[in-house]
Amino acid sequence: MSVHPENPIIVALDYADARQALEFVEQLEPGRCQLKVGKELFTRSGPSIVEMLTKKGFRVFLDLKFHDIPNTTAQAVLAAADCGAWMVNVHACGGRPMMEESARRLRDHGHDTLLIAVTVLTSMDDIQLRQTGINASPAEQVMHLAALTEQSGLDGVVCSAQEAVMLREALPLDFKLVTPGIRPSFAEKGDQQRIVTPAKALLDGSDYLVIGRPITRAEDPMQALVLIEQEIATVRG
Numbered sequence: 001m002s003v004h005p006e007n008p009i010i011v012a013l014d015y016a017d018a019r020q021a022l023e024f025v026e027q028l029e030p031g032r033c034q035l036k037v038g039k040e041l042f043t044r045s046g047p048s049i050v051e052m053l054t055k056k057g058f059r060v061f062l063d064l065k066f067h068d069i070p071n072t073t074a075q076a077v078l079a080a081a082d083c084g085a086w087m088v089n090v091h092a093c094g095g096r097p098m099m100e101e102s103a104r105r106l107r108d109h110g111h112d113t114l115l116i117a118v119t120v121l122t123s124m125d126d127i128q129l130r131q132t133g134i135n136a137s138p139a140e141q142v143m144h145l146a147a148l149t150e151q152s153g154l155d156g157v158v159c160s161a162q163e164a165v166m167l168r169e170a171l172p173l174d175f176k177l178v179t180p181g182i183r184p185s186f187a188e189k190g191d192q193q194r195i196v197t198p199a200k201a202l203l204d205g206s207d208y209l210v211i212g213r214p215i216t217r218a219e220d221p222m223q224a225l226v227l228i229e230q231e232i233a234t235v236r237g
């Protein structure tokens with residue numbers, strides 16, 4: 001089922017090892033979604049998992065959320081792009097020089113890999129943010145970091161879809177909004193705080209929906225994906 005020429009779903013392959021991840025991927029076609037390889041799977045299986053998924057025709061978001069001094073981060077971003085990742089990310093709170101240097105390094109090496117920055121993690125609420133010494137609300141902090149990300153020349157941000165309307169109004173249309181914390185009505189909230197349904201996230205301006213446990217931990221993951229595709233089709237036509 002193809003829901004859109006540019007399918008918005010990114011399935012988070014938060015599996016413990018490559019075997020489990022590949023078992024799941026065997027049931028998919030690249031036209032249905034992008035795949036996200038995160039810290040656990042990457043740390044256990046290494047860059048070969050990105051290469052394997054890319055060879056199968058999937059676009060891979062390598063979600064390692066780099067946050068370090070500019071040179072170290074830029075080299076890590078370059079290494080991620082060299083693995084064949086379609087999208088990679090850094091933490092926006094690493095600062096403007098770190099983001100600018102990472103974007104420049106990709107350009108200088110001829111990569112068209114999308115580089116995006118995490119603003120405020122979707123698992124955080126006002127209280128958790130204050131505990132880290134930031135007195136702004138999550139929405140204010142997301143706005144601030146998204147503007148910094150755009151000024152640094154990156155392609156977009158990771159944020160909650162709760163912030164999508166605000167960011168869409170303030171930032172260029174081609175600035176990508178990648179939104180985790182997606183929870184269809186049938187799924188549990190888990191450790192996520194700033195959650196939104198798939199349909200609302202798209203209506204509010206998200207470009208990509210990152211969805212993990214509502215699919216991967218469902219009793220029938222393929223059925224969960226179909227339900228999400230059907231919900232998306234109602235707003236995308």
Ligand SMILES: O=C(O)c1cc(=O)[nH]c(=O)n1[C@@H]1O[C@H](COP(=O)(O)O)[C@@H](O)[C@H]1O
Pocket residue numbers: 012014038063065089118120121122123158159180181182190192210211212213214
């Ligand atoms: O960068 C991310 O992908 C990310 C950023 C963020 O703020 N929140 C967030 O949940 N994520 C990732 O998105 C996925 C969400 O998974 P579920 O909560 O299981 O749907 C996980 O793999 C997280 O690592």
